[in-house]
Amino acid sequence: MPAPSNAFKASLGGDKPLIGLWLALADAYTAEICAGAGYDWLLVDGEHAPNDIRSIMRQLQAIAAGRGQAVVRPVAPETWMIKQILDAGAQTILVPMIESAEQAAEMVRAVRYAPAGKRGVGAALARASSFNRIPDYLQTADEEICLLLQVESRAGLAALDDILKVDGVDGVFIGPADLAADLGRRGNPGHVDVQRHVEAALHTIMDAGKPAGILSSNLSLSQRYVEMGARFVAIGSDVGILAGGTQRLCEDFRKSILNAP
Template sequence: MPAPKNHFKAALREGRFQLGMWVALGSAYAAEIAAGSGYDWLLIDGEHGPNDVPLIGAQLGALRGSVSHPIVRPPMGEAWLLKQLLDLGAQTFLIPMVETVEQARALVRAVRYPPAGIRGVGAALGRATNFNRIPDYLETADDEICLLLQIESRAGLAALDEIAAVEGVDGIFIGPSDLAADMGYLGRPSAGPVREAISDAFARTHAHGKARGIMTLALDQAHEYRAMGADFMAIGTDVTSLSAALDGLRRDFLGEAPSSNKRGGGY
């Protein structure tokens, strides 16, 4: 019996667009509710969400067997942390703040077993092997790992071609909000120069045969990014969806006008 099939990775390779949602509440119950909405993937956010390893593990368990593939974003791309998340059963990772080809190569090695990488051989203790019930896991695990690298700075854009060319990198994800801030457009991810940089990054990523990803809270931006060629994209978060629904319910009952101070952005 081989490692579980990574259907998200297979979809990207087949050119099938994958629609996603951020889950940042740090709740397995909330993740399970989100999975019922039918998104292709859900991102468990360990960078900005209040998540630690046990909480991420609980959410991976809640999503097990659902139609929504779990992607884990750790707070940083440290090999020791990726080792734990791999053994918990995570197969797809979004690593934030990647700026150099050296980082990209180190991350590829971190998620693979020797001799191709440095992942420790201990998954028999975790969910990855169905608690030592998958006899061929060690031989097949590497093929089902999907590594997505987040470019969100001018330095990352400058190194994008080198990063995207690294074997074992499956996709490049552009972080519009951080990129906008680094370019001098804090809070303005839809500014013209930022959009131009994203479009150029998508074109360069596609030239290397890698998947292009992005996230936004604004549906007009989402359609624009899709037209640019986004292969996987998140269009919201559990946090903002919950707050908007609660705020809207109260306003509807009281007959208040909708708030006009909310802006769409990326994460």
């Protein structure tokens, strides 16, 4: 019996945009709610959310009950972090802060077993192999791992052509928030200068034959990216939905009381 099929990786090769949601509440209960909402993929954020390997694993378990596919972002492009996340059962990884082809190649090695890579062989103890109940896991796991790299700096954009030439990279994601900061537009990813760089990068990725991805809570921008041909686009976050929704509910009710006859 082989490793489980990676539905997200298979869908990247289709003709339908994959719509995602960022999960930063670091809670399996809310992850389960979001997983049933109809998104194609859900990003469990280990970089900016208060997650550890146990909370990531619990969210993977919760998401598995829904139709959306899990993607996990580690804190940093570190092999040991990726090893733990893969053993916890993640099959799709979005690695942040990639700025060179050398880094990209190192991440490819991190998600593959030897001799092609350097992922530690510990699947007999791991959720990834159904606790050693998948007899062919070691022989088949590499093919089902989806490696996405996040480019979000001027250095990353300068190296983008070389990053795209690295064999084993399944898609490249542009991070507009950090890119805006690096371009001197911190907190303003919608600025025309930032968007010029974002759109050029997305075109470069797509012209190289790779799936391009991005996150924006600005739905007009998200629609623009989809129309351009971006394959996996996140349109918001659980934190944003909760913070915005609770505030609007309170404000709207207070206004209705004040305006009541």
